[in-house]
Amino acid sequence: MRGRRWFCYVLLLVFLIGGMASGKSDFFVVFGILLAVFLSAVLGNVWVARRLRWKQSLSSGIVMAGSSARFHLDLTGKKWFFTLLKINVDTGQGDDAQALIPWLPGASNHVDLSVEYPYRGNYKVGVTSVEVQDVFGLHRVVLSGRKRGDDLLPLTVCPRIFPAVVPEQPVSSQTGQDAANDARPADAGDSFSAPRSYQPGDSLKRIHWKLSAKTRELYTRQYEIAVERHILLILDNQNYGLATEESLAYGEVACQLACSVVSSLAESGRNVKVMAGSGPWQWCSGPDGFPQVYQWLACLPFEGRQAVSDILRGEAAEEKRPGMAYVITARSDADMMANLSLLGSLGCRAVCLEVQVPGVERQKSEVRPGVKLVPVPMDGVPQVLRKSL
Template sequence: MRRGPLTSRGAGALALGLALCAGAHAAGSPEALAFGVLLVSLAVACLLSLYLRRSPARVLRTLRPEAVAVGEECAVSLRISGRSPLPTPGGTWTDVVPAGLIGTASGSLPASLTPGMRETLELGYTVTGLRRGPWTLGPLTVVEHDPFGLARRTRRLGGATPVTVTPRVAPLASLSRVGGDAGVALATAERRGQGADNLIPRPYAPGDSMRRVHWRASARLGELMVREEEQESSPQALVVLDRGTSRWAAAAAAPGGDPAFEVAVSLCVSIAWRLANDGYVVEVVDGDGLALAALAAAPGADERDQLARAFATLGTRSADTLPHLDRALVGRTVGPLIVIAGRLEGDDAPVLARLGHRGALPLLFAADPRLDALAEARRAGWRVAALGDDVEDTWLRGTEATHVGR
């Protein structure tokens, strides 16, 4: 609600002063008239002291970090600078915090008694990511008060600053502990420590250095062979996020709208990050094969931020692509194959059975499995788990689940 320029005390003082002036004229009391004029003059002077001041020239808002994950904190710094011929009164300040963030963005403003000097005021507060999506902080609202508390002036300073709330990347357990029975275990420490180059022999060609001759292979094969370095490629992993609108609540079309879809997005980026750190080259696609993100093996912190930002505004799509997922991924064979779905029906079992052969370790997570949909998927060779509220627990239940051999 918009408030007037006078406080309740100032409005009372002005009303009393006017009443005294009117009563003094009728009663013929110069003392009452003088006191009434004093009160009215004081209220007017307090108003003028606030409204004649020049507004601050600049408001700079700085965020650290500029993008904040759900559940993590962001430090907001405000720097207000300007110059006024009059002393700066005290007051209060409030910064507008959107629904996607939570925090206390308000405080008191100190008064300054040095007129004409250029002043810089530093303010700060902390917000926590609450809902994924693009948001804006600000503008800053400052309410100044005169020393007598009779008048106030409300100003909006500066503009709004964009801030992105990204999905949480949860620390998941390594997949290597369950990869042995599926034939996709990685010895990541040894690979990183010893290198991944293999030496294989090939026939000698003119121009090859004699120092590269593989004498043992030459004796065995009866012709001159040389050593050839072959770079060992990193194993592939594929993560599929089903975005069909009919599989999720209607609110999932907008980022941060559906809690189940938010858990799915967080699980998706967390799995991608975990697999990349396990040594896999990871590709993340939606149900029609559209690429959402890609990660090289052993990524750095910058890649983690880019991955999270890529999913900050993701919502559902109109098409129901799960029934045709095997066609979208035709010709692709990977190690871990992870599918994250919304509603899962028993009728989806045939496509899952065809799709499961594309991965050495197929894992399925469903937010809303119907009837025996998970049992059907398990019989098709998938490790399955219902999507819960806790990303780490969901991942553990999925990776530890038993499956029926295909």
């Protein structure tokens, strides 16, 4: 556009000087026509720009990774015969989406842009500027979206979810202290646990008559009911020094695995404790608790320090240990596998999902007893999840 503008200036100057030097009216006629066109473009652009207003919106504030977000722009204002609008929209991905529309009488006032988001995360979307220009490219007026007070719209891109095959019940120990962790006392249940003193309101059917006759005090039978142990999922959110694109790709695949596993477990009513290598943890109790975990995983940054082994050691020391443990990582080391094996020896089924990320140097770690190591190709998440984990 700048080249056309300077070309117009040169033509105006040439015909003006030519007319003044030769005295011929033809030069002045052409000069007048060019000047009229240029002034018409300038005045038309300024007139349109002063009256132009817009309102921006998103069709949905939440979309799935790999799909497109629909951005809507409603324009109002005066139109001119030779005016075009160039709209620049910040997509939040480091580049702008552009749309060039005619702003002529009878033209549409609505602009729809479709922007694809391949990776999960939080984005800010909105108009950065609107350029009012003429069809000849002689002049333009730039209207800044931020100066007009337009706030960028929040957009959450969530990971894709695939069907996952998970065991029906967590594997748990049935002997010793671990058995005590899997059951709690109750007034009715699966098996007799121990007697307790009679309390008003206890049913006569549960009175321990032999012990009551022997001690001459009323005792009631107390039972045990099985308590399902929770499931632990740890997501290693270290970026391993990867470049931006590779880090985004690893984060997308890792969160696809996490969301798919947690979704399948939540649908079957399991209690899942979801933790990251750094940052807080989330608790998912059945289908109602999954949306909060889903959005948390969508926004989880992959920049933390690896603390997976520390988490596993802490969980092994807890009184209420998990019945199953999943670890999603890009590199399994000997310390991590040893701690997973420790959980396995305590009656916990341990699964390590290792994402095969290009650029991450893997350490050769021995597969420990009680630990299932599952390699996950970057493009093989659906295939891996179809197998029993």
